[in-house]
Amino acid sequence: MLQLRDTQGLRSRRLIGRTLLASALLTAVAAVPAAAAAPAAATPVRSDLGSSAYQQVAHFYGAYIDAVSASTEDDGRLATALRTFYLTPRLRSELNTWEQRNHADGVLRAQNTPLAFRVTAGDSAAGHTWSTVRLTWSGGKHPTYSYLTVRSDLRTGKISGIGD
Numbered sequence: 363m364l365q366l367r368d369t370q371g372l373r374s375r376r377l378i379g380r381t382l383l384a385s386a387l388l389t390a391v392a393a394v395p396a397a398a399a400a401p402a403a404a405t406p407v408r409s410d411l412g413s414s415a416y417q418q419v420a421h422f423y424g425a426y427i428d429a430v431s432a433s434t435e436d437d438g439r440l441a442t443a444l445r446t447f448y449l450t451p452r453l454r455s456e457l458n459t460w461e462q463r464n465h466a467d468g469v470l471r472a473q474n475t476p477l478a479f480r481v482t483a484g485d486s487a488a489g490h491t492w493s494t495v496r497l498t499w500s501g502g503k504h505p506t507y508s509y510l511t512v513r514s515d516l517r518t519g520k521i522s523g524i525g526d
Contacts, residue, residue, distance in 0.1 A: 416483040416484075416493050418448065418514060418519050419512050424479070427470075429441040429444055430475050431475050449521050449522075450521065450522045452522070453521060453522055457469065468524065470497065471510060471524075472497070474499075476498055477501060478497075479496065479497050481493050482494045482496070484511075486516065489515065492513055492514075493514065496508075496509055497510070509526075510526065511523075511524075
């Protein structure tokens with residue numbers, strides 16, 4: 363999934379960010395009853411249950427990039443709310459430590475905001491699924507990319523790890 367930042371101004375980005383957040387919240391609310399109704403069977407070693415977690419990663423990065431881009435308008439409150447909703451408490455603590463050490467945003471692993479992102483689903487095993495997030499930092503003929511590996515908890519749908 364390739365997502366480009368809106369270039370029509372901060373007001374449009376704020377609207378897009380809020381729309382993405384509302385969409386993500388509705389997705390999460392719909393997923394909770396389905397997970398609760400599932401029979402308590404043994405967890406499979408591999409499955410495609412990671413597809414909803416992969417979608418959560420895509421929703422999070424789309425909304426988070428918009429929120430960080432518009433953070434001067436709300437003093438970063440939306441980005442903080444997104445972290446609280448999508449990330450496990452342990453990951454939020456790890457990101458705070460990483461950010462103090464590196465003086466950069468731990469979710470993006472950078473000091474600035476990417477132009478675009480793409481999320482690719484990976485394997486699932488042992489109650490987790492992994493996604494690859496490609497961040498696009500420059501455009502033109504030879505764009506610059508960085509890649510992150512994002513781990514999600516299949517039981518909760520929350521993002522539980524972000525690594526280079």
